[in-house]
Amino acid sequence: MSTFPQHLDVEAIRADFPILSRTVRNDKPLVYLDSGATSQKPRQVLDAERSFYELHNGAAHRGAHLLSEEGTEIYEGARAKVAAFLGADPGEIVFTKNATESINLVAYTLTSSVKPGDEILITEMEHHANLVPWQLLAERTGATLRWFTVMPDGRLDLDPALITERTKIVAVTGQSNVTGVIPPVTEIARLAHEAGVPVLADGAQLVPHHPVDVTALDVDFLAFSGHKMLGPLGLGVLYGKAARLAALPPFLGGGDMIEVVRMEGSTFQPPPARFEPGVPPAPEAAGLAAAIDYLSALGMDNVAAHEESLTAHALDALRDINGVRVLGPDTTKDRGGAVAFEVDGVHPHDVGQVLDDLGIAVRTGHHCAWPLHRALGVRASTRATFYVYNTHAEVDEMADGIRYAQRFFGVRQ
């Protein structure tokens, strides 16, 4: 039995997650390897959300009563917490529904500044959330969508010639949700900025798993979801450099985002209020603040190191199984904890089904990254993703489960 370096006290962490003590099919303990889709939530996050409703429930930014004031304080406190977590200013943090909405916000509000003949530059490895909104922007404006292609090992073919005077924005993932590849975002930002082009990073798989400082990363926009980083569903974040956000018109209209409303027309708040119409989701913000406290107490460096160790173990374990091929790089260099793989002769749905019967939750399909699968010559894959509560024993259980599936379907002796 080999031993692994301990970056986190995983046993103590697991005790904070009530769901990890339930059983699933056939009374098996839950082995949750789908945090890339959504993470589980510790008691501290659930308590924060519950305590908002039990003690402070009032509509933030409205009303002259104490509860509304407390709601506002908690909501704005969460904004300040997110800002500090990223090294940003609170005025640069917009709360949205999720990363998808954050990206759509930027793609939609850029409409009036994009003209026929302009170019929008993305990559072939994007999740559909950072692909389809840009296709729609191109369709609305007559602009052309261009992309950095993916090489056979899953890494980006970074051709600087694709950034031209016609490029209006570059949008790139911070970490692939399929191959775990971490593209050189800072390098891309440098090239783009030399041409005066803003950069959006899809941080949905980056921010939950790595220390992120927006100044060092130097992107103009960063989108991510709270629910993939131990927080509640329904709350996402758009970070934008102050001047970039200020240049964008409103996205959704309604209460709270206005200055003066007359029947003839309205004027609008500066960011971030400009982009947050309606009663804000303060309980979810309280939950996200608790999630950030939780992650910060663990230390994001330790979180990243723990996942790197699990990823290395998974790559080793999968390499040992005949007939299994991992998509993307087979080392942890510039590669995060998303490990997608093929099993010869067994469709991912069938692999996932057998693992599910063993209590092991993985993702199957194209994981909302269809063009990337096509580029890698794969129809679909099975994917394991890791987080703070996962153990090396769970990685071994998955590997055993894959061998079992191979025997079950008769593709292994």
Place this chain on the structure above:
Amino acid sequence: MYQELILDHSRNPHHKGLRDPFDAEVHHDNPVCGDEVTLRVLLKDVDGEPVVEDVSYDAEGCFISQASASMMSDLVIGKPVGEAMAISEAFLELMHSKGAGEPDEDVLEDAVAFAGVSQYPARVKCALLGWMAWKHATAKAMEVGH
């Protein structure tokens, strides 16, 4: 879920491969996993009634979708369209039964093996991929002149 019958059909699918002639061809995808099927239907008139003369298909997918398409072709080829549609309705009903269905083996034959699959909502789409393509192609074939 993986009854021996399902594994048998998925390993040796019946009537697989695209054939000529045909009256209509359709292409269906499962957007969740990218699985796809291209399916052709040939009808013929027998005493004024349309009968399924042939069903041929090319499909990529999981054991469930492969086996289902294979059993579907067994069940509908040679049957009057009306009867084949009724079988397809019976299969649809079984797949939406959430494990509570009691399939009629006289109607569904080997496809009764799918009763267990109906307990897994995520897999129902896989089981229906071939059937939906067949219904669509048959409706198209009826439009073009049968």
